[in-house]
Amino acid sequence: MSFCNRHICPVPISLFFLLLLHCAGTTSNERDTLSFITIEEELSLGEELNSFTVKHLNIIRNSQLNSFLDDMAERIGAVSHWRGLDYAVFIINQQDINHFSLPGGNIFIFRGLLEQALNADEIASIIAHEIVHLSQRDAVAQLGKKYSYSFAAQQVIGENPEIAEHIIMSLYRKDTILDYPQEQETAADKTALRYTLDAGYDPRGMITILEKMKEVERQQPQRLELLRMTHASTSSRLRRIQKEARKLAIDPARFHDDTEHFSFLKTTLAKIPQ
DSSP states (O other): OHHHHHHHHOOOHHHHHHHHHHHOOOOOOSGGGGGSSOHHHHHHHHHHHHHHHHHHHHHHOOOOHHHHHHHHHHHHEEEEEEEETTEEEEEEEEEOEEEEEEETTTTEEHHHHHHHHHHHHHHHHHHHHHHHHHTTHHHHHHHHHHHHHHHHHHHHHOOOTHHHHHHTTTSSSSSSTTOOHEEEEEEHHHHHHHHHHHTTSTTTHHHHHHHHHHHHHHHHHGHHHHHHHSSSHHHHHHHHHHHHTTOOOOOOOGGGHHHHHHHHHHOOOOOOOO
């Protein structure tokens, strides 16, 4: 299964091989590699990537759905390590069980994942996971590992307009922007529990949504193929999260009651053609 073929309109394959040949050069794996791109440049790159993404992915455009998810992201972002970032959530109209984020605060959740969720807490845990990646600048750190400084600079100042296209079209290739090291994925799950709790959602929602993913993986493994390209197995994630969740002081009286709003989201989503 190819993300390029299924979710983005086709472009010349020769262009991608040409770009890949010009992507030589890496930097240190340490966090100071982020010196190659400022916050302002990252936000500019995020705008460029998002502009290309929303044009070429099958995005559901519904202001009520987006408002609910954006409000959720805003609550979680307010307790994250990057509280000034303007987070936005987009729904991809595909049945895959998957989610990802791009520099600049843009989060993408596949319709199939939303349809599996039974409550807002489960979706909050997914959004929190992506906000951890965004707040830690994991995606631009990946750019620092893959591209030389000069190539990265071309991305943020727009000297090579094909680069944003290349990044998006190769999301699910090895060593690209979503191919985080295992330790970053583990940290994103662990920190997401804290973000979820601090934002007023039940962090155990991450456990129940992973349990649903595990069941779908057993019955329809193809629906998690994209997720498995960039994340550890659902079973291993579930074991770690169950262990970490037992360490939290959970007080249900602190949680938001989004039952009515979430029910509206599910009803509205069901009416939108696939």
